[in-house]
Amino acid sequence: MNKVITIGRQYGSGGREIGQKVAEYYGIPFYDNELITRAAKESGFAEENFAKAEDRATNSLLYSLAMGINVYGNQDFGFNGLSLDDRIFLAQSDVIRKVADEGPCVIVGRCADYVLKDNKNCIKIFIYADFDFRRERAINVEGIDENSVNAFIAKKDKTRANYYNYYADIKWGDYNNYDLCINSAFLGIDGTTKLIEEIINIKKK
Amino acid sequence: MNKVITIGRQYGSGGREIGQKVAEYYGIPFYDNELITRAAKESGFAEENFAKAEDRATNSLLYSLAMGINVYGNQDFGFNGLSLDDRIFLAQSDVIRKVADEGPCVIVGRCADYVLKDNKNCIKIFIYADFDFRRERAINVEGIDENSVNAFIAKKDKTRANYYNYYADIKWGDYNNYDLCINSAFLGIDGTTKLIEEIINIKKK
Secondary structure (H helix, E strand, O other), rough: OOOOOEEOOOOOHHHHHHHHHHHHHHHHOOEHHHHHHHHHOOOHHHHHOOOOOOOOOHHHHHHHHHOEEEEEEEOOOOOOOOOOOHHHHHHHHHHHHHOOOOOOOOEOOOOHHOOOOOOOOOEEEEOOOOHHHHHHHHHHHHOHHHHOOOHHHHHHHHHHHHHHOOOHHHOOOOOHHHHHHHHEEEEEHHHHHHHHEEEHHHHHH | OEEEEEEEEEOOHHHHHHHHHHHHHOOOOEEHHHHHHHHHHHOOOOHHHHOOHHHHHHHHHHHHOOOOOOOOOOOOOOOOOOOHHHHHHHHHHHHHHHHHHHEEEEEOOHHHHHHOOOOOOEEEEEOOOOOOHHHHHHHHHHOOOOOOOHHHHHHHHHHHHHHHHHHHHOOOHHHHHEEEEEHHHHHHHHHHHHHHHHHHHHOOO
């Protein structure tokens, strides 16, 4: 298995757990939000390079940066225009491209499908689920209080959509961005994991 | 295999051909737009029964009718309010429910996923594809003229979306309506057919 698998997911769909299980099955690295963010911060790479980036935090600059177009070398560029969040996003994008170049892996979240959209070796999956399934997981797996869980899920959806729509400049969860969108409530966590393995089997042939 | 499989699809995605292949594989009946429409017209059932339906072609009446709630028996109801299209849709919905009750089958189009949304034995699939894939199929499989193919596809998309959104009262292609959404350009027609068979294998276990 030599593929990079990106997984976008609704909160409570089990997308992260499915990603972990797929990575375990193939014995390949697994990266989630936390790992990508930590790697971006630890690289030191970010601060040093983005210090040269210009004050023009437009969508097109973000796009250029995220896609790896090199604007760093130009000393005329300044740093002030990019927010800390933007700089973190760009550093994360670098980490995502780097780990994808290193070999097969599973990457969950952080607009990885968008960052790697021109990577032909990438399988882009979106995982969603029926609300009841998500609600039950939020309560029983994540420990969210039963009385506030509906509002909590709604807020999580909004945050993820906003993050994706801002940085990726396309709509979060739009099927056109993915090779496959799976309702995890249909096959369950293990069944969905198995289905992803079958996709890879079919793709290999 | 005892499932009813509904397939919604973008024009040019090969959804119809995939549905046919799945039906052949399992040796179960295949129904497309044409067959469903013919069955509805031939049943005679439509004219006779809808002649008693009331003049209130609201979404909620359509919903009630499509869901099979029996309002036919009431002689106070009149027929005039429903357009021919509406009546055909309702007769088609009856046919869809009838064939789904008869046993496993594949049904393509005609909002079958919506008509059968409360049928627990149903697997709901949406098939889409990259534009280039659809364009190539439109030209080479459907024989659409190369010069007008882009406009042709756009019009087909619009017609299907309008039809679905009008009768189903929910958004066509919204992943929440489906168990699985597959980009047929990713695995190809045969690969996507195989994937649907694998879904059924996993579901059986």
